[in-house]
Amino acid sequence: MRSDEVVDCHVLVIGSGGAGVRAAIEADQYGDTVLVSKTIVGKGGCTTMAEGGYNAVLKELDSCEGHYEDTLRGGAYLNDPGLVRVLVDEAPDRMADLIRWGAVFDVDDCACVAQRPFGGQRFPRTCYAGDRTGHEMMTTLTERMADTEVETYQEVSIISLLEYEGRVSGAMGLDRNGEVMLFRSDSTVIATGGGTRVYDISTNSSSGTGDGYALGYRAGAEVIDMEQIQFHPTGAVYPYDARGRLVTEAVRGEGGLLKNKLGERFMTRYDPERMELSTRDVVSRSIATEILDGRGTEHGGVYLDVTHLPASQIESRLPVMLEQFLKFGVDIRVEPMEVAPTAHHIMGGLRIRPDCSTTLKGLFACGEVSGGVHGANRLGGNALAETQVFGKRAGETAGKAAVHGRSHDPAQVEGERNRLGKYFTGTSDPAAVWRQLKLSMWEGAGIFRTLPALQQTRSVIQHLQSLQLRAMTAENLVECCTVRNMLTTASLIVDSALLRPESRGAHVRKDIAQDWTMETSPFGHTFISRGCRGIGKVSR
């Protein structure tokens, strides 16, 4: 039983999205760096799928102060101001790194990076590469990493963090065949991305299962604001299996109009000033209200219309959208899209300091798995910037951290092995458990929330957690671990939602009347760690 493959390194990076690869590139300058990823580098994660863009202050007329204020206001002032400051100050430098490394962003006539307007921002500061911005970034980062000494283990899933003498000392993973691998490190960077696949309708890629929140929480780290789930206003509604597929905000950035089945531009009722380019929480609730009130379309959405734009603009600025809809039989140049909200982003996550250290020694976090940057609602374009700004910082802090001698606790590994072994005699099909979980999350922890509905979902999760999952073969072990992680992430979301007795940003409690605004709210972050939970109070 001691034949586990053991890999030792200075810095271990978990995740190959924008944040993970950026961290690995940086960490490589300080010592042996290993990157482990559930998916093939460049393919998995949500960064590759990001379409709209990357926010950075590049023009004289714009200012970091403006970006800072927009981000805080968009985030309903729940953001960690120190993290926001770092984000806005460093986003331009990280953009410059990408350009130096060969990224092909769209440019204006003077060969300056082109920027488009995005919701909730006073200045067009969203840089883009058509509507495949994230893919362009991943291609650039993957190329860059190929030119370093970083060693990669692809299609290996991390299932738990190793703890030794009060520090995180690496991680345990399963390879494609279900064989155990141990990675031992001085510092560990977790960059596993988000987890909205715990919802029935989601934009996330296959790896958006919240593994990182669960891994961190189980190891003892603190998570904050997990109730803050961004529902993107515009997800596809048809065909059934493609529900939730993102229709990028760039569609509205380019001038797309939202209309209900009566042809009304209903945003006039909800945010007459910013209209379609209001913040995502507002637009999502507006659409959801139109649909609930019976003004939705046949497939249960509203119309998003670009037919008034020149075909050439659609072809060059929104080629991925055009192609995807054409595949489903809709030519967006001549007919409107049908859209409805979809679970998109988890604003909360592992609590980090500006240097990306978490509440656990030896563990660093960056990207969507971390919390605090976006507060109660993320502005479109800020997440890609976050991956680069905090990816670099995490890699640097982890790289500069001291060497600790690489060890692990055999008892911990034995315990994990026993847990895995039990899956072979389990009785519950992981796919069925996931199905029940995501329906219940959509029902009870969706856009509009109430105490009874949250409690109902919480009891469903508790029931599902009591079931013993089944793995047919060693290869299926990772599915069991993933579903377990989803259950943990979902319970963190629901428990946090129960901790926040107010409506704030993306978190809406229909059953609570409040006489404060987001500026005057008495509440700060919700926080949960093993054995400690609560909500911060702010004295105004």
Place this chain on the structure above:
Amino acid sequence: MKQLTLRVLRFDPKNDDAPHFESYTIQVHEGARVLHALHAIHDDCDPTLTYRYCCGTGQCGSCAVRVNGEPVLACMEEARDGISVEPLEIPVIKDLAVDLLPYIEALPVICPETTATAQMPGKDLVETMKPLRSCIGCMACVSVCPALAVSDFGGPTVMRQEMRLTLDPRDTKDRESEAVTEGLFRCTSCQACWKVCPKEIQIPGKAIEKLRELAHYKGHSLPRHAEVAALIKETGRSVTWTAPSFLELTTEVMEPYGPVKKSVGFFVGCMYNLRLPKTALDAIEVLRRNGVRVIIPRDQICCGSPLIRTGQTEYVDTLKARNIAAFTALSIDTVVTMCAGCGSTLKHDYETPFKVMDFSELLTETGFGSPAHLGLNVTYHDPCHLARGQGITEQPRVILRKVADITEMPSICCGSGGGVRSGFPDEAAALGERRGEEIKKTGAEMVVTCCPFCEFHIAGHTDKPVQHLATLLLNGYKEKEKP
């Protein structure tokens, strides 16, 4: 919900000797994609089925498989009843998951100045680079590339990446030379790669030919290709004169038997003019029997395809101008080709003031007299520059079915194109052998095609006779006339 039955090729190298099809009946929603059908199999029938996916939206390139033999993205292709799902034709890890990493790792990476400042290239360059950048690394192109299968060729997406790097002023390496060592001249121009590319990246035209052109100007052209270029420049033809040519055997206007239904110009091309004039005469006979007046300008010369495909483009504009003038001088509005390569070149590389049609296109459009069925069992070889270059696959078959029975074989390159037959005879021969194998499998008595290069090359790798469609059709007419 609806019910579907599909067959999936299963293979676990640890336990199985060979792949085998398994059939599954599942319930899926209306509009479900192949990926959702695979999910249904995995969740409801057999959790041991291995397949790969990430984004589900055509953006990551994880999920390419073959559906009914054609590479597609599982997440974008609609699931239909009765389909077969197989892995791409690259080494399989298990079931539908193939080993993508070696191909991903083979991609060259940008090498910027270490002291570089962050400056984007200008708009024009960015716009040229963007299409080459949209590759999602699905490796569908790699899985169908004939050159990569038999030779030391980097493959289509490596060439795409080399072109992207060449264009980028931020890169510091000599990419043309690198591409040459990666086998730049080994591509047969078969067009298979970009026809299966989900992002429709025109690798042969927008990357390989452009790179060959740049490599040529850096002095990397193959000696055999340079000889052909010199010959064209000297004689206007890509092959030498050995016997009376088609142009010598015909007059400028060939009148039809009976009333004139249509009048067309005829572009003969070097091979039919100088190597296979008899076949071209057969085509003229067919046209005359179908009421077509054929005008054959004396001043026509090589179309330039051998130069364009190999990147030796200096003289191409002259050829184009002379050919266009030869036909416009006779007020011709429709030009017919019978060589797939010439046809594709005139259609895509020229801007002609006249319409260009393949022989089979013209006949099926204007209508043609019924020949006698010769009772032969033939197989049809799709010339790359006709099937993929011009999108013409059905028309030749419509004609062929009137004279013979067809036994189909997979549509793959014979190995003669792109200057490979002259540049790398070993590679061309290896591909020719593969073609020979396929022909053998069909059990056909004869091979029919519509391209002189294919005709010539395939003849060297099969013991069956190889004929142009026109010749067979003419035989059908002659048979019918027999008392």
